[in-house]
Amino acid sequence: MIERSSIEISLSDIAQKSGANAALVKYHFGNKDGLLLALLARDAATEMSNLEYLLAQPITATAKLKLHIGGIIRAYYRFPYMNRLIHYLLHETNTASADEVSKFFVAPLLDFHRRLLAEGVSQGEFRATDPVLFYTSLIGACDHLFFGRHAMSRATGVGPVTDDVCRQYIKHMETLICGGILTQVEEAAAAG
Amino acid sequence: MIERSSIEISLSDIAQKSGANAALVKYHFGNKDGLLLALLARDAATEMSNLEYLLAQPITATAKLKLHIGGIIRAYYRFPYMNRLIHYLLHETNTASADEVSKFFVAPLLDFHRRLLAEGVSQGEFRATDPVLFYTSLIGACDHLFFGRHAMSRATGVGPVTDDVCRQYIKHMETLICGGILTQVEEAAAAG
Known part of the structure; x- marks a missing residue:
């Protein structure tokens, strides 16, 4: 592939x-779906055990979140087929495949977000944030770099996803997810 | 549909x-693609003229950004086929359809982001932010509420996208994109 x-x-x-x-x-x-599922399950299992390892580290929740953002984007970049495979299996007429993908990919990742957010909130680092909404926004944004990019390349003159683009996007997502787009001044004004 | x-x-x-x-x-x-394209072009044209109108309003760039976030999410919700149609046409073997979608959907939206970000930066409201990366993260996150949700519903017990979920997601995205997930205290510490 x-x-x-x-x-x-x-x-x-x-x-x-x-x-x-x-x-x-x-x-x-x-059949082919069975083989693709087995392949995805293998890679997903590796990624999910990395998440458990990350959660157990003696670092702040903010540092874990940043490492996690880089981890997702790099995983998609390293396994270019993973993203397409997830989209393909989730939209199969065979709903058993879609259920499998939910079970070994969506559910553990959502559970990880739930625990990481709870840790960050209890440490006073994060604002209270709904895990399902957070999952949707973070995974959607990471996914779109790979899923939406070739649509942009054509009509808009945006180049393909390279090592450099990956690094820039990781930096962008870390900044956006942690601090948002507002300058400190504006944010203080909005909060006050 | x-x-x-x-x-x-x-x-x-x-x-x-x-x-x-x-x-x-x-x-x-x-053919069918021709009809779907015409349909999407019609709805996209309405949305794009709304963007021009928004940009011309005598309000802050931050207020425009918030209205834009709500606008995208509501447009996807109001036209449930729009999102699927974009995905379908972008992945057609017929690259002419994909080019058309880029031309009347991706390019004008990217151009709007470019101008809104420039305005916000020049007014001291926004941090300097790359428009292509910003487009990718915002559109990806909004798209995923509709594209990824049915995958979550199955194995994870997450319900479908209702009026209420839409409103919650708009609020979540406004907060995340504007201020990020860090509390003020943490952010000040990170910045200092």
């Missing part, structure tokens, strides 16, 4: 590339 | 529903 930069591959392509027997691949995973 | 809450409709469905002749619909729009 990385080679072709597409998820439009067949089980026999995979069998051929891997040197495995197509029938064996089919026996093991059932 | 609203009736079926799906964009999976045929030209003849449309002809039947509207009382028009299927051949005439085909003659006028060429």
Whole structure:
């Protein structure tokens, strides 16, 4: 999928590339969705264990949040197929696939946000924030760099997502999520 | 499309529903993509003229930004097919459709963000912010309420997008985009 930069591959392509027997691949995973799900589950499991590790670190909730923002954007960048795969599986007519993606991807990530926000609020670092709304805004914003970018490239002259763009977006998201767009002066005025 | 809450409709469905002749619909729009594009172009044109109107108002850039956030989320909510249509057309094998969407949807919105951010920075209200990165994060976050929500509903017990959820999300996004998640105390500490 990385080679072709597409998820439009067949089980026999995979069998051929891997040197495995197509029938064996089919026996093991059932069908293409089964194989894609297994692939996504493997990568998701790695990312989710990183989240547990991050939560246990002796650093502030703010520092954890910043590391998490960088982590999501880099994971999407490193596994370009992950994002397309999630979109594809969530919109399958096969609702069992969509349920699986919710179970091993959406649910643990939402749970992580819930715990991180609670920690930040209890430490006086974060404003009280709804975890479901927070999940939606953070994941949506990170996702859109990869999902929406090629639409921008065409008509607007915006280039593709490179290492540099990734780094800039991580910095942008850290600043925006932590401090927002208002200058200190304006914010103090709004608060007062 | 609203009736079926799906964009999976045929030209003849449309002809039947509207009382028009299927051949005439085909003659006028060429094919289904042509009709969907015309529909999206019509709604996008309305939204874009609202943006020009907003930019000309004698209010602060911060007030304009807040109205804009509410405007995007309400537009997606009012036209549930708009979001799916954009996703569908941008991922068509027909790249001409994707180019059209970029031209009448992405480009004018990006241009609006560019001008609003410049105004806010020149008035000392906003931090210097890259318009392309800002567009990506704001549109991605708004889009995800509608695109990602049904994935969350299943495995995580999160309900559908109602009037109330919309209002909560508008409030959440206004707060997050303007002031971020950090409390004033933390932010002052981070800045100092």
